[in-house]
Structures are given as structure tokens and as C-alpha cells.
Amino acid sequence: MPGRAPASDFATVMLPHLDAATSLARWLLRDQAEAEDAVQDACLRAITYHASFRGENPRAWLLRIVRNVVHERLRARATRAEAPLGVEGEAGFIDLPDPSPGPDAVLSGRQDAARLEAALAALPAELRECLVLCELEELSYREIAHITDVPIGTVMSRLWRARRMLRPLVARGCT
């Protein structure tokens, strides 16, 4: 069975990270059903490319594929919605106009988990992506830079901006 070991190992190595994949897709797409579709696409792609997996952090490896699939979906979404010109942000990131209130509006509310969740969901997409990978997936700056395809310095400044927007939510809770 030469050559088969990497592919047959897929379930063992990647399935433990399925929840992380779903979580990232859900936070980026803000829709559970579409997130699951994206994860399924990503896993099919991951199975195809699994032979190229070289034993790095499997979670980071899978999340990078998930992130790419999610971005393709966001771009398709924007095209369907005939987004106006100029929505293409840095690193080709496209996001739909969000019907929910912006972070500032959300921040003025009560300090509870629901508010924090809403504020995170309302962050600009490229900031939300960085913060989720850092805080929820606990990946290193280097890994986040690799997944999001930007320099480490950009990761740090996005993280700082994301946190600065969310910090007022918890500021009163700590002295």
C-alpha cells in the first residue's frame, strides 16, 4: 500500500478539527447552513490535497483551506448582490453591507455574552477573521499570517484594531 498512508490518515488527522473549521466558517459567513456547506467543500478539497500535507499544524492547514473557500463564497455573494464598486478591501476581502448595527452601536448595550457576540459579528470581516483565529483558535501570529495571506505586522495591527473596538464592552468588568 505504498503512497496510501497519507490519504487514509485523513479522518484521524483532520476530523478532530472539524468543529474549529465550522466555527471559523460560521464566524466569517454568519450563517450556520452556509458555514457547513463551506466546510464540506473545504474538506473535499482537503482530501484531494491531503497528500501535500507535511505534518505542520493540521488545524492551521485545514483552516487555511476553509478560509479560502469562505472567501470565494463571500465574493460570489457580493457578485450576486451586485455590490457597488470599491467594496474590495485589502487582500481582496469583500464583505456585504451588514444590516445589523455597527460595533459602536452594539457596544452601547449591556455587557453580556450576547452583546459581545453581536459586536464580534459586527466587526469588519478582516478584523473579525484575525481575532477569531487568535482568540478562539489560539493560533500564532505566524500561522494567522499564513492563513490570511498577509504579513505578520498586518496581523498585529488588525488584532489591535479589533480589540480596541471590543474592549469597551468588557472595560467596566475589570478594575
Add this chain to the structure above:
Amino acid sequence: MTDPMADNACARMEFLLQADHDNELDVAATAELAAHLAQCPHCRAAQAELAALSRGLRELPRPTASDRLRASILAAAPLAPRIAPRKWGSRLVPVGAGLALAASVALVAFVPRGPNLEAEVVSSHIRALQPGHLTDVVSTDQHTVKPWFNGRLAYAPPVKDLAAKGFPLVGGRLDYVDGRPVAVLTYRHALHEIDLYVWPAATATAPAKEATRDGFNTVTWIQDAMAAWAVSDLERSELENFAKLWRAEP
């Protein structure tokens, strides 16, 4: 806040503060930050806010993969070549997707007979960490665990309890590594599980070697003609300490 020089210093500290929070700061910068924090209540408050935000974010409900998604991915994943399955019946969870997962993982377990024993042992350890799969015999008494292997293996694995040294034995199980059933002893240290795989070796002794794979550390050695693999997410130094204590134990 009224001193413009202090504000400049604080602005410079922002990324240090954040990098420190994310465990990305080197020693020199850590010292610089510590010195600043000692005399800046503003940055101490910012530090506390970063920590509070982390706690808040990590307590948010996590979206998880549905059973349907899990099952559909298992169906798409390439299955391993067939090898006589081991008795999994008693440990299967009677839930649709769970069953599919366990069945598929059981098949995958028999695949690698290749040179990469380390990958095989780490995979086996990861599978064992899945709920309900950890131990076949649960006992902190080595005199219960050792006889349990009688009749289940063609050799008697050395069973040692290191409770007095901070690594209590919590049980044992059989697993299938390198094409044969092997003894696995499970130890605990703080919240970490350590699996120790033991089987007869071709040579009498070999020095310890260590490696890291998928975030798990392994230490392997041969002693008294028994090959041993210790696998855990424990810090490398602590796992090495475990290996040293285990080898020194009579």
C-alpha cells in the same frame, strides 16, 4: 494621561502589551514592558481589559459541526485498505454519526504498517482521547492493571505506578500498532493524559529519542528488551521527566 511623553510611551507599548497577551513577546521586550507596566496604571488597565476580553470571547458558545456534516465528510474520506477488524462492538456509541465515525476510525487504525511508527502512535493516542475510548481497564493499582493483560497479549508488559512521583497510573488498554496488539498504559499528570505504548523490542536497549508531531510530544526508548513510546500533549520537559522516572522505577 495628561503627560504627553507618557502617552507616547503608552502608544509604543500597545503592540508589546498585545504580543505579551498572545504569548508572542521575546524576553527583552517582556522586561521592557514589565518596567513600563510597573509605573503606568493606564497600561495596566489596558492589560486587564485584554484579559477580560479574551475571557469573554472564549466563553462565547462555539459553533460546532453537525452530525450530518461529520457523516458526509467521513463518507467522502478515503477508507483504509481492509485488515481484519478488532473487536470494537463494545465501545461503539449507538448514535448515527458517532457510529460512522467510530467505524471509519477503526478501519483507519489498521492502515499504517509503514516506517512511520511515530505517526501511528500519535494517531492512536488522538483516537484514544475521543470520549469513551480511553481505557479498557480503569484502575490506579498496578496489580490490577498488570494481570488484566494476561491472556490478551503474548507478553507481559511492565506496569509501574508513578503516583508518588506525580504521574498516577489510571488504567490500561489494548491497541493495535505496527501490525500487532500492544499494551498501552495510561498515566495522568495535572489535566494531561500520557499514553505509554509497550511491546517487545528486537534489541535489549536503546537510548531515549524524542519528537513532536501535530502538537503532541513523544519520547521513545528501549529498556529490558521492551520498546516504549510515551505520547502526550504535556510539555516536552515534563514528558522527558516522566520517561526518566519511569525508566528509573524498578
